[in-house]
Amino acid sequence: MDNVIFKILSLVGGLALFLYGMDVMGDGLKKLAGGRMEMILAKLTSNPLKGFLLGFGVTAIIQSSSATTVMLVGFVNSGIMKLGQTISIIMGANVGTTVTSWLLSTSGIEGDAIWLKLLKPSSFTPILAVIGVAITMFSKSDKKKNIATILLGFAVLMFGMEAMSGAVSGLKNNDTFKEMLIMFENPFMGILMGTILTAVIQSSSASVGILQALATTGTIPFAMAIPIIMGQNIGTTITPILSAISGNRDSKRVAFACLLIKMLGVIIVAPVFYILHAFVNFAFMDSMIDPFWIAIIHTLFNILTTVVLIPFCGFIEKCSIKAVRGKKNQKEEEKNDAFSALDERFISIPSFAIDTSRHLVCDMALLAQRSFESAAELIENYDKSVAERVGKEETEVDRYEDKISSYLVKVSGQDLTAKDSREVTSLLHCVGDIERISDHAVNICEAAEEIKEKGIEFSSDAKHDIEVISAATREVLLLAVRALMENNLEIAKKVEPLEQVIDKLKRKIKNNHIKRLKEGNCTMEYGFVLSDLLTNFERVADHCSNIAVCLLEIAQGALDTHEYLSHVKEDGENEFFELYDQYKAKYTL
Numbered sequence: 001m002d003n004v005i006f007k008i009l010s011l012v013g014g015l016a017l018f019l020y021g022m023d024v025m026g027d028g029l030k031k032l033a034g035g036r037m038e039m040i041l042a043k044l045t046s047n048p049l050k051g052f053l054l055g056f057g058v059t060a061i062i063q064s065s066s067a068t069t070v071m072l073v074g075f076v077n078s079g080i081m082k083l084g085q086t087i088s089i090i091m092g093a094n095v096g097t098t099v100t101s102w103l104l105s106t107s108g109i110e111g112d113a114i115w116l117k118l119l120k121p122s123s124f125t126p127i128l129a130v131i132g133v134a135i136t137m138f139s140k141s142d143k144k145k146n147i148a149t150i151l152l153g154f155a156v157l158m159f160g161m162e163a164m165s166g167a168v169s170g171l172k173n174n175d176t177f178k179e180m181l182i183m184f185e186n187p188f189m190g191i192l193m194g195t196i197l198t199a200v201i202q203s204s205s206a207s208v209g210i211l212q213a214l215a216t217t218g219t220i221p222f223a224m225a226i227p228i229i230m231g232q233n234i235g236t237t238i239t240p241i242l243s244a245i246s247g248n249r250d251s252k253r254v255a256f257a258c259l260l261i262k263m264l265g266v267i268i269v270a271p272v273f274y275i276l277h278a279f280v281n282f283a284f285m286d287s288m289i290d291p292f293w294i295a296i297i298h299t300l301f302n303i304l305t306t307v308v309l310i311p312f313c314g315f316i317e318k319c320s321i322k323a324v325r326g327k328k329n330q331k332e333e334e335k336n337d338a339f340s341a342l343d344e345r346f347i348s349i350p351s352f353a354i355d356t357s358r359h360l361v362c363d364m365a366l367l368a369q370r371s372f373e374s375a376a377e378l379i380e381n382y383d384k385s386v387a388e389r390v391g392k393e394e395t396e397v398d399r400y401e402d403k404i405s406s407y408l409v410k411v412s413g414q415d416l417t418a419k420d421s422r423e424v425t426s427l428l429h430c431v432g433d434i435e436r437i438s439d440h441a442v443n444i445c446e447a448a449e450e451i452k453e454k455g456i457e458f459s460s461d462a463k464h465d466i467e468v469i470s471a472a473t474r475e476v477l478l479l480a481v482r483a484l485m486e487n488n489l490e491i492a493k494k495v496e497p498l499e500q501v502i503d504k505l506k507r508k509i510k511n512n513h514i515k516r517l518k519e520g521n522c523t524m525e526y527g528f529v530l531s532d533l534l535t536n537f538e539r540v541a542d543h544c545s546n547i548a549v550c551l552l553e554i555a556q557g558a559l560d561t562h563e564y565l566s567h568v569k570e571d572g573e574n575e576f577f578e579l580y581d582q583y584k585a586k587y588t589l
Contacts, residue, residue, distance in 0.1 A: 007167050014163025017156055025153025029062050032146040048088035048313050055092025065097035066239035069258050073243045074345035077251035086254050087313040091306040100205035101295040104212050129155035142417040164213035187227040194231020204236035212291035223285040229298050234262045253320040265305030342407040350414045354423050357404055361427055362485045364400035368438040369481050375441040376470050378448035387445045397438035404431050426550040433543035440536040447532045465509040472502050472587040473537045480544035489555050495548035497579035502541040506534045
């Protein structure tokens with residue numbers, strides 16, 4: 001009895017190591033990919049063959065069809081992809097996930113030859129573990145550390161596999177265990193068992209690994225393994241289904257399509273196989289299966305399913321649409337939600353989540369730029385409807401700030417690389433600066449309204465001064481927004497020199513006003529309005545400088561605004577002073 005308890009504990013411990021190793025290895029692979037896999041998926045065309053190949057490639061790399069389908073749910077939920085594009089990708093992911101079973105099948109290699117022994121995981125995984133630990137301890141490179149994480153994850157996974165195999169090795173001569181296995185030779189029971197097991201651990205790769213560990217005992221016949229493998233393919237759909245529960249209608253359709261593909265595969269393949277078996281009586285069905293053959297059957301099943309179903313991608317899409325219906329106005333509501341791209345599912349893929357956030361930050365910047373330009377035009381020609389629109393746009397910019405900042409804070413809670421961490425910090429700073437630019441646009445609208453209501457008429461000199469600093473501020477904002485959108489460092493370098501010119505313009509315009517005040521050509525009341533305008537122009541330029549400096553700091557691998565500004569102003573870069581002189585000559589009073 002004691003021996004049985006210890007065997008069970010060893011099995012559970014091996015399974016824990018196996019699952020943890022898979023998770024660690026998957027995280028390392030995602031970080032090494034740096035979000036590129038997800039970005040490629042997001043830009044995919046609707047060509048089914050390309051979709052299949054890409055789904056296969058991405059899943060083979062990140063070692064999880066569940067992760068791929070959850071990404072697809074997120075893409076569709078956020079409007080990045082359409083339902084029809086996901087069908088062939090899901091099929092490719094189904095085949096791609098079989099790569100894991102091939103890696104695990106190496107545990108069943110037997111033979112006395114040295115080269116065969118070297119292929120066994122027990123021979124090479126300790127070496128991988130040592131290499132991984134050494135890189136983790138002595139390397140500072142994020143890329144190398146990600147490679148080390150992959151090696152350690154794979155080593156832990158294989159140690160878990162060995163532990164499970166060792167724990168069940170004694171079952172070979174256990175009569176009770178053999179009798180229990182007989183009932184799973186019934187195809188329906190086998191499919192049900194495979195479905196439940198995979199649904200519980202939410203990984204077909206892990207459940208196939210468990211089956212391969214049991215197969216090393218030599219007690220699992222083909223008749224039992226085949227239906228269980230079919231069931232495992234159905235059970236893995238639980239992950240996208242759970243992920244889609246909180247999503248919109250289209251994301252639920254993706255989950256349904258995933259389930260439908262797996263169900264159709266079993267419905268088509270199982271009857272054909274067992275009908276043929278009834279007539280031909282396959283002799284191998286009573287033979288004991290090994291891990292290698294499990295990998296073959298797992299792969300063949302998914303390839304056959306894909307070959308049969310890929311011509312019917314359109315049919316699967318229509319079935320999914322009919323099965324999951326939504327409200328009549330739901331499509332339009334989802335379409336108009338700009339923030340659906342900030343999907344919670346992407347938070348576990350930080351690089352992609354950050355890239356998605358950057359696109360929305362750019363949209364936010366364009367909105368703030370448009371608001372400022374509209375506000376600046378109101379100084380000369382006030383229009384109440386335009387002022388109201390600027391107010392509404394400011395409210396929308398506030399929404400952008402709230403949504404993006406909250407999302408990035410969640411992303412920052414993940415295990416980020418140094419580069420991703422800097423970029424999150426930079427984007428958070430940029431979001432704050434853009435929101436303040438929008439606020440200053442509203443302030444300018446209020447100043448323009450005061451000019452209109454009080455009938456303030458500036459002198460020709462004052463008007464000229466306002467036009468010059470307004471034009472300079474428009475240009476510095478244009479440069480900052482372009483630099484952000486294009487991630488263009490050359491444009492970003494032009495911002496700070498122009499910001500310095502705007503600071504000087506503000507001081508000179510104030511001095512000009514004081515001079516006119518002394519000469520009796522202006523009043524204190526006019527001066528207050530002018531001061532408000534100048535302050536808002538200067539503050540907008542300051543925020544543009546902050547945005548540009550953030551971009552430059554990211555490129556240099558640091559985040560110290562004061563150090564950068566001190567360098568360009570005090571140490572003296574020829575390029576900086578050349579640009580400063582150009583802008584100084586361009587914007588003269």
